[in-house]
Amino acid sequence: MSEKSVDSLSEAEAAAELARLAEEIAGHDRRYHAEDAPTISDADYDALRRRNLAIEQRFPHLVREDSPSKAVGAAVSEKFGKVTHVVPMLSLDNAFADEDVTEFVGRIRRFLRLAAHEPVAITAEPKIDGLSLSIRYENGRLVTAATRGDGQVGENVTANARTIADIPNVLHGDFPEVLEVRGEVYMSHADFAELNRRNDEAGKQIFANPRNAAAGSLRQLDTSITASRPLRFFAYAWGEVSRMPADTQMGMVAAFGRFGFKTNPLMKSFDSVEGLLSQYRLIEADRATLGYDIDGVVYKVDRLDLQQRLGFVSRSPRWAIAHKFPAEKATTILTGIDIQVGRTGALTPVARLQPVTVGGVVVTNATLHNEDYIRGIGNSGQPIRDGRDIRVGDTVIVQRAGDVIPQILDVVLEKRPMGAQPYQFPTLCPACGSHAVREEGEAVRRCTGGLICPAQAVERLRHFVSRNAFDIEGLGEKQIEFFFQSRDPALHVGSPADIFTLKPRQEASLTKLENIEGFGATSARKLFAAIDDRRKVEFSRFLFALGIRHIGETNAKRLARHYISFEAFQQAGVAAQMPEGKGDKGNAAWQELTAINGIGGTVAEAVVEFFAEEHNRQVVDALLAEVTPLDEERIGDVSSPVSGKTVVFTGALEKMSRDEAKAMAEKLGAKVSGSVSKKTDLVVAGPGAGSKLKTATELGIEVITEDQWFERVGQAG
Numbered sequence: 082m083s084e085k086s087v088d089s090l091s092e093a094e095a096a097a098e099l100a101r102l103a104e105e106i107a108g109h110d111r112r113y114h115a116e117d118a119p120t121i122s123d124a125d126y127d128a129l130r131r132r133n134l135a136i137e138q139r140f141p142h143l144v145r146e147d148s149p150s151k152a153v154g155a156a157v158s159e160k161f162g163k164v165t166h167v168v169p170m171l172s173l174d175n176a177f178a179d180e181d182v183t184e185f186v187g188r189i190r191r192f193l194r195l196a197a198h199e200p201v202a203i204t205a206e207p208k209i210d211g212l213s214l215s216i217r218y219e220n221g222r223l224v225t226a227a228t229r230g231d232g233q234v235g236e237n238v239t240a241n242a243r244t245i246a247d248i249p250n251v252l253h254g255d256f257p258e259v260l261e262v263r264g265e266v267y268m269s270h271a272d273f274a275e276l277n278r279r280n281d282e283a284g285k286q287i288f289a290n291p292r293n294a295a296a297g298s299l300r301q302l303d304t305s306i307t308a309s310r311p312l313r314f315f316a317y318a319w320g321e322v323s324r325m326p327a328d329t330q331m332g333m334v335a336a337f338g339r340f341g342f343k344t345n346p347l348m349k350s351f352d353s354v355e356g357l358l359s360q361y362r363l364i365e366a367d368r369a370t371l372g373y374d375i376d377g378v379v380y381k382v383d384r385l386d387l388q389q390r391l392g393f394v395s396r397s398p399r400w401a402i403a404h405k406f407p408a409e410k411a412t413t414i415l416t417g418i419d420i421q422v423g424r425t426g427a428l429t430p431v432a433r434l435q436p437v438t439v440g441g442v443v444v445t446n447a448t449l450h451n452e453d454y455i456r457g458i459g460n461s462g463q464p465i466r467d468g469r470d471i472r473v474g475d476t477v478i479v480q481r482a483g484d485v486i487p488q489i490l491d492v493v494l495e496k497r498p499m500g501a502q503p504y505q506f507p508t509l510c511p512a513c514g515s516h517a518v519r520e521e522g523e524a525v526r527r528c529t530g531g532l533i534c535p536a537q538a539v540e541r542l543r544h545f546v547s548r549n550a551f552d553i554e555g556l557g558e559k560q561i562e563f564f565f566q567s568r569d570p571a572l573h574v575g576s577p578a579d580i581f582t583l584k585p586r587q588e589a590s591l592t593k594l595e596n597i598e599g600f601g602a603t604s605a606r607k608l609f610a611a612i613d614d615r616r617k618v619e620f621s622r623f624l625f626a627l628g629i630r631h632i633g634e635t636n637a638k639r640l641a642r643h644y645i646s647f648e649a650f651q652q653a654g655v656a657a658q659m660p661e662g663k664g665d666k667g668n669a670a671w672q673e674l675t676a677i678n679g680i681g682g683t684v685a686e687a688v689v690e691f692f693a694e695e696h697n698r699q700v701v702d703a704l705l706a707e708v709t710p711l712d713e714e715r716i717g718d719v720s721s722p723v724s725g726k727t728v729v730f731t732g733a734l735e736k737m738s739r740d741e742a743k744a745m746a747e748k749l750g751a752k753v754s755g756s757v758s759k760k761t762d763l764v765v766a767g768p769g770a771g772s773k774l775k776t777a778t779e780l781g782i783e784v785i786t787e788d789q790w791f792e793r794v795g796q797a798g
């Protein structure tokens with residue numbers, strides 16, 4: 082794929098590429114998560130996501146509803162049972178300029194062949210920046226609630242939805258027998274600030290914005306957590322309805338109000354483009370005082386019979402559009418440039434700004450991407466900002482859109498102070514003083530200090546204890562920072578193994594953790610117990626935790642499945658190394674490594690480089706003295722009624738989560754797949770199962786219920 086640099090893309094090219102990337106990444110996600118059959122390496126996949134993000138950062142107003150950057154965390158969805166939406170949950174097309182709105186209305190009029198004097202009523206309402214939810218009522222009682230998911234299948238969050246005060250458990254008035262109400266779950270600014278304040282005090286997770294807080298709160302496995310979060314809901318759309326209570330959009334929303342829902346007071350109907358645009362400006366002007374985040378205005382054809390005639394184009398209705406607010410910009414002064422050193426040693430410049438409010442949020446830092454960006458040079462060497470560089474003291478234009486990191490767009494040269502000097506990007510790591518080098522063709526300069534670099538060490542430790550790595554309860558970023566900073570030999574944690582020697586070191590010393598502020602006897606005891614709990618850990622977690630470049634969770638799993646034991650993997654990593662320290666094509670170990678599905682030369686080289694480094698071997702050996710990575714269970718080794726079989730779970734599972742079902746099946750030696758094909762041996766179907774069940778029946782594959790599954794494998798549900 083020949084790629085144009087992000088800096089040289091035109092707006093139209095950027096929009097087209099974002100669309101392509103969204104589709105491509107979604108395809109990879111599906112193949113990886115649902116079909117268990119990825120077709121690219123982690124590194125290539127990450128590169129796609131990075132490019133998507135880079136384009137979005139340059140054109141924040143082009144961020145798509147189905148953007149992969151918004152779908153972060155969507156992978157966790159396996160935790161919940163799934164619900165197939167009988168009526169798919171669609172997305173909206175975007176309009177950015179007034180002309181796009183004129184176009185939209187023109188298209189509708191042409192499609193409906195309306196004469197010039199015939200008005201068409203169109204509603205305008207705020208586009209709430211939360212997450213959409215579909216709630217199904219049967220005979221007036223809430224039966225299921227599901228997130229949007231991919232639009233076809235969402236997550237079953239029924240128990241959580243029941244805890245939201247704005248969502249009635251029982252409908253009022255003259256409701257239809259079956260009614261699926263759709264709308265947005267969101268959090269108000271005030272509740273968001275209060276939640277973050279409380280969480281900060283308790284040392285818990287801080288959310289980046291109200292939307293993340295709302296999504297994080299709704300998608301909790303523990304319903305009591307959702308119940309403790311101040312979530313709200315606006316009803317604005319519907320799925321399946323057995324008897325329509327109205328024949329217009331306005332009428333439907335009014336009916337939702339009568340049934341007991343909250344609806345947005347700013348919704349109004351208009352007969353002209355001017356009317357729509359005036360409502361857009363009114364809502365935009367109100368934006369800062371609404372008390373919740375909105376990111377545009379949605380226009381919808383009011384009459385439902387006309388909506389029906391207009392229909393859909395691919396995944397969005399022809400009868401609706403989202404008119405997005407422009408990215409917000411402000412001018413301020415660049416007071417300094419700091420360099421942050423990441424886990425992999427990347428030096429990232431961060432702009433320190435005189436505080437400025439951009440779209441209601443005070444911004445004090447912004448990203449400067451890399452040293453070329455500061456110099457006015459784009460990714461493929463072409464000038465950006467007409468070659469203007471950025472200097473400390475400059476007046477700069479800052480842009481913020483949604484939850485994208487604020488960025489510096491441009492400098493105001495006329496305001497450059499006399500004597501401002503071009504910025505000299507450091508060639509020594511600011512954290513450890515080692516050389517920082519930029520490899521041929523790379524935009525990033527990296528510290529060569531490895532683990533002797535404190536910045537890398539602390540970032541690696543943070544990674545080591547993170548949720549998908551060792552995940553030690555009570556040992557979060559704050560605590561790691563504390564132990565790392567501590568100069569007391571009984572408390573200092575400088576490398577992973579030190580975590581596991583904490584307790585014995587404590588016992589042999591006078592310093593006691595329980596006497597240190599913020600710990601106390603109970604939490605110290607719990608922490609040591611949690612650490613001991615992790616002395617045996619899955620091979621793939623262990624490997625992921627090491628933080629080797631290019632070894633994310635997926636690649637860690639691939640390597641674990643192939644080598645079965647960490648020992649075998651380590652031996653291979655060492656053997657694949659040739660005298661000159663890099664992998665060689667002639668070496669059998671190297672060939673085996675690069676032949677693993679999804680593992681390419683880049684990953685293999687990262688493995689070889691890791692084990693070639695004396696210091697890394699010491700870190701691993703010290704860790705192995707404390708921790709035992711468990712051998713990956715051989716698929717098919719276990720004998721059970723389902724071993725060696727390919728199983729598909731579909732529909733809503735009621736007794737186990739999707740994650741549990743998968744883990745259980747795999748433990749029993751089955752292979753779990755996300756799609757039904759001729760290779761499938763068994764389909765376990767729960768309520769709401771749709772196309773997969775149909776395919777299975779057509780192919781004559783055995784289909785059983787969740788209860789029958791438990792009977793078959795001889796375990797109680």
Ligand code: IVH
Nearest residue numbers: 146171172173207208209212213317318379
């Ligand atoms: S209507 C068929 N109305 O925007 C169209 N959507 O891009 C159904 N959203 O996933 C959606 N406020 O999460 C509609 N007033 C509103 C909205 C709204 C926010 C979100 C919703 C949806 C996305 C569509």
